[in-house]
Amino acid sequence: MTIEARERRQPWILLSPALTAVVLLLVVPLLFIVVYSFWLRSAAGADTPGFHLDNWQKVLSDRFYRDILLNTLKIAAITTAVCAVMGYPAAYFIARSKGNKLILLVLLMLPFWISYIIRTMSWINILGISGALNSLLLTLGIISEPIQMLYNEVTVILGLVHFLLPFMVLNIYVSLEGIDTNLEDAANSLGATRWQSFLQVTLPLSLPGLAAGGLLCFVLGAGTYITPVILGGPRDAMFANLVFEAIIRQLNWPLGSALSLALLAVLGALVLIYNRYLGMAQLAKGLG
């Protein structure tokens, strides 16, 4: 075999274990889901194979699903915006700090060592009826009765921000690290104040990182299922909760399949738009 032919084959050999896993564990089950979404659930509980558009018709025409989808996208969008506003200064601080960068990055990653569910539930101890904040306010005499702060849209967003902020910070940090600090010095020397050179030079050059962080936060936020269950009220269900409801509670796999594919399509379209304008390379940078 020529060296060239061997070099052409090598990437595929190296990729094959991962590729096998992805095909068997992701692509094949996804195809099952696609097939399932065209089946029907009979009253008796047994699913009827076939090619029926009933589930899809229901998903696409029922206002109930549409409203929850819009609400899900809204919560994801607010979460992403909050993460961006909170995350940018933090990322900037880490990128520009000298010496202790590694410690700051480890601190940023530290929450990942604790289960996401535990982290989410910790808010109950803080905001619950007998939680830390209510106890404090009662002790200080600011309130006389505990306030119900949990189980609404705000706490869902709070939980999501708590979960997603590190992803945003990391992505912005990576793009800020890639910017030559001489650029800001050059802009300053030409007459721009620090704030002006930030707006004119650093911010535009870090937008790819901001966009990558935004995409991650939005996709993970829109697909979340745990946070509204733990921190949301009955009216705060998100789209993933509908899938759970259909599949686990109602045992309606065909409907659940159609619902999950609908969410996949919406988020997939978003990823495609992102890829069209910014490319996936930036995302890979932020994850590494």
Place this chain on the structure above:
Amino acid sequence: MSAVTLTDIVKRFGDFTAVHRMSLEIPQGSFVTLLGPSGCGKTTTLRMIAGLLDPSEGDISIGGKRVNDVPIHRRNLGLVFQNYALFPHRTVADNVAFGLRYRNVGKDEIQRRVAAALDLVQLPDLGGRYPKELSGGQQQRVALARAIVIEPDVLLLDEPLSALDANLREDMRVELKKIQQRIGVTTVFVTHDQTEALAMSDRIIVMSKGRVEQTGAPEEVYNTPASEFVATFLGASNILSATCTGIDGDIVALDLPDLPPLSVPRDRAPRIGGAGPARLVIRAEKLDVLPDDAAPDDRYAVAGSVETVDYQGQSARYFLRVGRHSLQAINMIDTHPLPIGASVSVRFRARDCAALPSEPRT
């Protein structure tokens, strides 16, 4: 009038003193070079003039005005970096126009001045390109245009040629000097490259370990080094230990171990105070290596032999043994260098040497 004045500048980073007490006057319109090896404090000094670093002590004045508390964006300086530091998300024309946008310059005027600046650096047609579409040399020209278009009071150049490859560097060196002379801007140039310093400067400030070793015109620094450091950092020098036996009018008499005594003109030994230990500095290119049967002339001559030859095309560098001294000589050659092992007569003139007081070894 001095365009830039440093008065008793000190810069410390924690326990480390990067620049020891330093004073400096840079005349209006002159080209002054801070020359020294890395870590000598030259870039730190430049960054203090730029306002990117605050001096720990001392005053910095630009155009007669103290600027210690003036932030960089109000100092009106042109800054050029080794890595060009062009804004990658903006076109060449936008890069050059950047500084003008903060100076209340009208749109048409901006366009006119950007075009003039790009003309000056000989890139008239590249305004619409992005920096990454240009070669390194072109990028550095854009950086220069961006720095001078604002008509800065002082142009600060931080190793601007070091990232370019050898041939381009020499071209840019000539061109940079030409542009500087045409617009007459006071320029502070930082480099570790002695050739650049000698070729471009009106004045060279040789620095080592945060201290100024010597300040002077290029020929002065080259011909009459003030210290062993300067002698070895600029060009190849032979340094021999000697003893000054006395000063007689315009003549400084030196005894050399193993070699005949030598008299150096007073102006080549300005720092010798009187009899005592001294150093004799002979530039490698001032040593003439002749076959040992060459006719004697009026020059100082000693017999030696060739140990190693470093052939360089139009010239050769000889490593010679003369008694117990190792000397090096750089000579122009016609065809072949002298062979290794050849017995030679090594000749030089006393007025091409320089004498220094012996420095205490630290």
